[in-house]
Amino acid sequence: MSEPGNERSPRLSTSEAPGQRLRAFLHANIPQMYCDECLKREARLIRMDTVKRLVQSAASAGRYLRGIGTCSACKHAKTVTRAP
Ligand SMILES: [Zn+2]
Secondary structure, eight states, rough: OOOSSOOOOSSOOTHHHHHHHHHHHHTTTTTOOHHHHHHHHOOOOHHHHHHHHHHHHHHHSSSSEEEEOOTTTTOOOOEEOOOO
């Protein structure tokens, strides 16, 4: 899996890398949908609050779809996120 836009930024951004990993994972797995816990594990993110902040801000900006559904990984019915 290649990650475009992985060049170094002159300004250090701590939120950039996790956001890129999450986006790359979701786009590579369209139309699968994942709960926050599975996104954290599958996108190799460390902090749960980082996952929630990223998906909530992206969903409110219309970049991800978010709602109750069946997670593609753990098969539980909960709040899931997918790329459109
Ligand atoms: Zn899950």
